[in-house]
Amino acid sequence: MRALADFVMRGRLQATFAVVIAAALPLLFWVSAAAGSLVVLRRGLHDALGIVAWALLPTLLWWHFGEPRPLLVLFGTLVLALVLRASVSWTRVLLASVLLGVLYGVIIDAVFGETVKRNAAELLELMPQMLGEAYQQMSADEKARVGNLLTPVLTGLMAALLQLLSLLSLLLGRYWQALLYNPGGFAREFRAVRLPAPIAVVLLVGIFLLPGLGIELAMLTPLCSVPLAFAGVALLHGLVAQQRLGRFWLVGLYVSLLLFMQLVYPLLVVLAVVDSLFDFRGRAARDGASGPTDGEG
Template identity: 50%
Template sequence: MRALLHFILRGQVSCGLLLAAASAIPLLVWLAAAGGSLLLLRRGLAASGPALLLALLPTLAWWQVADEPRMALILLGSFALAQVLRRYSSWVWVLLCSLLTGAASALCLKLAFSEPLAAQNAQLQPFLPQALGTLYQQMSEAEQLRLSELMPQLLLGVLATLLQIASLIGLMLARYWQALLFNPGGFAREFHALRLPKSVAFSLFALLLLMPALSATGAVLVPLCSLPLLFAGLALVHGKLAGKAGGKFGLVGLYLSLLLFMQLAYPLLVVLALADSLFDFRGLKTRKGHSASNPDI
């Protein structure tokens, strides 16, 4: 593994060709995203530019020939967020900038997949009364119509959010690799310390609530705005379980819950992130210890 990572960090044409070979295969696009992000984090945009361009070429070909933009959007998202992380050394900035890359992805997806998304929405509409049950029956006709208008935008937002999750995972893997080579344990410390400021967390939560009411198009941003809160919630759980007996089993249970019970686990992590922005649960023990050792304070 280390030999492969050092090979990528050379940034030569051979490295670019390796990344291009990975990006040409849909199932390996994550490897190209992580490898290119590692190169950018370590060497900067100017030095890594040619290799990154080579990595992008197969995905751009997929976009042009097969009208399939998702692989290119994952790479572009990872590389853009890697540049943000290199520039600001802040995961909060990375998560906030993921809103911009996510909105750009949503626009590209809307242009590329307008007909499939419309067909998918048409298939889902008849299931709304069954999915919502009595809640749907209690809605007025105007509210039911409004919900029908929001559905295609929410679908588009969910798809764009999934791409941003893939981009962020690629970047996190790159940061883990960078720490493995040059700063062992550094990525874990960074991620465990991730906490959204109160103003940021509650601004995102307000957008979650208000955007669908302001415009149907604004519903695209609802899943995207939840993404920074999701990752902040994950960072909180990782930080609290780090180094504890059974911590790894707890994390396995967390991600299994996300896969099997996402409709419950996802909102719970969002609520945890909001609460942590207020109370700083990871710093609570430190503050208690400080107060105990300084009783006059």
């Protein structure tokens, strides 16, 4: 990875080559977005525009063949990189990612709305098998509400996936930047990510309360959960580093996230909200500073 980052930063020609080739190759569009974000973070938008403009050619071609992710993730990652470069604040980046997710949702609904509706209809037919007796015990109104919620929720899930890919691409670009110019800086920066309590509460409202105000607002549930889950992962990284625990714990986290997504993901969201209120890392640092020396420090 360091070799690729070094190649990208060697010059405009090398950066353009890396961004365009990665965008053209199947399933490597996130590398192109990360490389573009690295250029934005290090050199600014003016230098990055001439490089990223060439990447539009393969991403637009992918869009023509029905694959919107390369173009959307490239655009989203660059927007988030600009926010990070201007603010040096992951909190603002995470908030901007929610707005970006809403934009993704609007684009998905406008361009691929009919496909999403067909998928929702197919999923609705499978509901009796998936939910079993619980679905049979629902009233007609409840079943109708579930059917109405499927389309915006599916749209929100697709948008949240693009939102997450944009954040991860930016994360990789920031990691490359630190690797080249500030070794160790990325780890410290990521471990310190913590959402202020008012922001965490607003995101929680977006997850649970806003969908009750309108069916279309159900799209916000997955979008608002992404920043909280991101902050939850940062919290665990920070605690592992503070307590000097082995990497085994982080490996276990990501394996559990892959295998038990439905259980671990909500837990990360809850941890992030509680941490925004009680600041676990700050408390651990204060306890560590006063406790272990027994007054002999």
